[in-house]
Amino acid sequence: MIEENRLQKMANALRFLSADAINKANSGHPGMPLGMADVAAVLFAEYIKLNPAAPKWFDRDRFVLSAGHGSMLLYSLLYLTGYKDITLEDIKNFRRFGSKTAGHPEYGHLDGIDMTTGPLGQGISSAVGMALAERIMNARYGNDLCNHYTYVIAGDGCLMEGISEEAASLAGHLRLNKLIVFWDNNNITIDGTVDKASSTDQLMRFHAMGWNTLSIDGRNYAEIRAAVEKARQSDKPTLIACKTVIGFGAPTKSGTSKCHGSPLGAEETAAMRQNLQWPYPEFEIPAEIKADWQQTQTRNTPAYDKWVKAASSAAQEFRDVIAGKLPRNWDDELNALKEKALEEKPKVATRKASEMCLKAIVPHIPQIVGGSADLAASNLTFVDGMKTVSAGDYCGNNVMYGIREHAMGAIMNGMALHGGIIPYGGTFFVFSDYMRPSMRLAALMGIRVIYVLTHDSIGVGEDGPTHQPVEHLASYRAMPNILTFRPCDVVETAEAWQTALTEGHRPSILALSRQGLPLLRTACEKNLTAKGAYVISPAKEKRQATVIATGSEVSIAVEAQKILFSRGIDTAVVSMPCMELFEEQSLNYQLEVLGTAPVISFEAGTTFGWNRFAQRTIGLDSFGASGPADELYAHYGLTADALAEEVASFLHKA
Numbered sequence: 001m002i003e004e005n006r007l008q009k010m011a012n013a014l015r016f017l018s019a020d021a022i023n024k025a026n027s028g029h030p031g032m033p034l035g036m037a038d039v040a041a042v043l044f045a046e047y048i049k050l051n052p053a054a055p056k057w058f059d060r061d062r063f064v065l066s067a068g069h070g071s072m073l074l075y076s077l078l079y080l081t082g083y084k085d086i087t088l089e090d091i092k093n094f095r096r097f098g099s100k101t102a103g104h105p106e107y108g109h110l111d112g113i114d115m116t117t118g119p120l121g122q123g124i125s126s127a128v129g130m131a132l133a134e135r136i137m138n139a140r141y142g143n144d145l146c147n148h149y150t151y152v153i154a155g156d157g158c159l160m161e162g163i164s165e166e167a168a169s170l171a172g173h174l175r176l177n178k179l180i181v182f183w184d185n186n187n188i189t190i191d192g193t194v195d196k197a198s199s200t201d202q203l204m205r206f207h208a209m210g211w212n213t214l215s216i217d218g219r220n221y222a223e224i225r226a227a228v229e230k231a232r233q234s235d236k237p238t239l240i241a242c243k244t245v246i247g248f249g250a251p252t253k254s255g256t257s258k259c260h261g262s263p264l265g266a267e268e269t270a271a272m273r274q275n276l277q278w279p280y281p282e283f284e285i286p287a288e289i290k291a292d293w294q295q296t297q298t299r300n301t302p303a304y305d306k307w308v309k310a311a312s313s314a315a316q317e318f319r320d321v322i323a324g325k326l327p328r329n330w331d332d333e334l335n336a337l338k339e340k341a342l343e344e345k346p347k348v349a350t351r352k353a354s355e356m357c358l359k360a361i362v363p364h365i366p367q368i369v370g371g372s373a374d375l376a377a378s379n380l381t382f383v384d385g386m387k388t389v390s391a392g393d394y395c396g397n398n399v400m401y402g403i404r405e406h407a408m409g410a411i412m413n414g415m416a417l418h419g420g421i422i423p424y425g426g427t428f429f430v431f432s433d434y435m436r437p438s439m440r441l442a443a444l445m446g447i448r449v450i451y452v453l454t455h456d457s458i459g460v461g462e463d464g465p466t467h468q469p470v471e472h473l474a475s476y477r478a479m480p481n482i483l484t485f486r487p488c489d490v491v492e493t494a495e496a497w498q499t500a501l502t503e504g505h506r507p508s509i510l511a512l513s514r515q516g517l518p519l520l521r522t523a524c525e526k527n528l529t530a531k532g533a534y535v536i537s538p539a540k541e542k543r544q545a546t547v548i549a550t551g552s553e554v555s556i557a558v559e560a561q562k563i564l565f566s567r568g569i570d571t572a573v574v575s576m577p578c579m580e581l582f583e584e585q586s587l588n589y590q591l592e593v594l595g596t597a598p599v600i601s602f603e604a605g606t607t608f609g610w611n612r613f614a615q616r617t618i619g620l621d622s623f624g625a626s627g628p629a630d631e632l633y634a635h636y637g638l639t640a641d642a643l644a645e646e647v648a649s650f651l652h653k654a
Helices: 006-026 031-047 068-081 088-092 121-139 155-161 163-174 202-208 222-231 266-275 289-314 316-322 330-345 351-364 405-416 429-434 436-445 458-462 472-477 490-502 550-565 579-583 587-594 629-635 640-653
Strands: 062-065 149-154 179-184 214-215 239-241 368-373 399-402 422-428 450-454 483-485 508-512 534-535 545-549 571-577 599-602 616-617
Touching: 006 031, 006 068, 006 266, 006 289, 031 068, 031 149, 031 222, 031 289, 031 458, 062 068, 062 121, 068 088, 068 289, 088 351, 088 429, 121 155, 121 163, 121 179, 121 405, 121 436, 121 483, 155 179, 163 239, 163 405, 179 222, 202 214, 202 239, 214 222, 222 239, 222 399, 239 422, 266 534, 289 483, 289 490, 316 579, 330 351, 330 490, 351 368, 351 450, 351 490, 351 508, 368 405, 405 422, 405 436, 405 599, 422 429, 429 450, 429 472, 436 587, 458 629, 472 483, 472 508, 483 490, 483 579, 550 571, 579 587, 587 629, 616 640
Parallel strands: 062 149, 149 179, 179 239, 214 239, 368 399, 368 422, 422 450, 450 508, 483 508, 545 571, 545 599, 599 616
Antiparallel strands: 534 571
């Protein structure tokens, strides 16, 4: 235990590094770093298990600054505790273009940043995923290899956002007792005091969700310590309400929203130096205080050395799992499934094809963890042999998320970031809107998360336009660094799974049909889906037109091709299961696939975006309707006869 006078100076070092950097940038949020510095000082100096010399140590504690606007608190902590990839110059370059110290913490910029935070509520919700991954890995491999905490600093905004309700509810249900959240209870938001917008008793709310709840003075070191000790002994996740003063120490701005998102300024900071008895120039940390900070992490050296020894003698599977490596020959059974499909030519929905793939995948990849937002029976994400994780038994590979798409997206991010887990989760494609912020963060962070999104078009039929995703394909294709697959049959679905699982640095969407689709592929030696697009049905002689289609529309295009040939129009059909991957191929390959004849796109969704490949776009630029799928396809002109007529008419006009 560090004496109070020294600890207070260490906390003030956090305060002034943060305030000085924000002043220099003339941009940032000083209020939270100043108010929560004491809590952070106790946590990092006396409790959190890290090793700055081995920042990716698998059994380190995870720390999530859910209130990501207070990023300078984290940067100050990393610098003072001795992380090698952050320097004082980086602190001074806060919020500058190209700096590691971005306005909000960004995963991959610095070793000590466990996730990208910024959108409020995402951090605390992803932390639930980290805590869940820790429990799953602990159940599989034991205390010597995985036994650590996930700590979070969250603000009022994080607790107000609806996503935190969903995630916290599941955390309480699963009794994720290694999750400890410090709530910066300062009663201030951007627009004023919290009571202007909310009268929620957060402690009662979290207690009702199965959490251990504590309330402390966020500047009282004894109370902070006692709360951490109680939280670490709890059999539930813990919320610690830390009563703090936003902008503590700033004589005229503390306790007000004025210091939430604006620099203090030179005059206010100078007065704060007098107020807190900090007689040092900007960015200067006395050697003894910096030494005190760096010595705090030596207490974790024995734990690190013990873990290294345990890991070196562990089974190879554990080392491969935490390295993100797939087992050798993991897809042998999946390849056999493709061969069998070519022989038997099954007509199945691609959601069913995905289930067939999962039966061939799950037994061979120990780190895969599936789940669904209460739609497993429709998404077909649960297969024989899977075991559901529960509060009494974490040794499973399926998560029942309940009707919580928001939380599912963030929790999967947390599991992927934690390591040792490759998560996939299912819902209806149209409900992916609830997950979109989390999916965007997954793409921004470049992590391997797989979304099984079924009921991918007006083929949903009788459920009506509320359940028919018409704009979703275009919207996800517009999102950077995410792969959107829409396979047309069993072989393409298997290839999509293979590609998604081997993509280590971006998430993948599998948009899958409800209605049965015929097998169109005639060979499977090469993963053509990994090319993004290919000629699935070539012209018989000279190509006069090319039709690009995806998913359930590929088989319709092949039928239209026959009609067109009977009318003397020789057409090639291109399947484009992944537009993003096709655009990454060489120009020569793209030209070879698209050919030189007029190109027509055909998809049961909005036509937005298709004009970069096609001169004529055929789709559905309106919402759908309620009715049987075949009737809807006929009504909207998405049939083989209608397509053939459109192609012939377009060629005539051309």
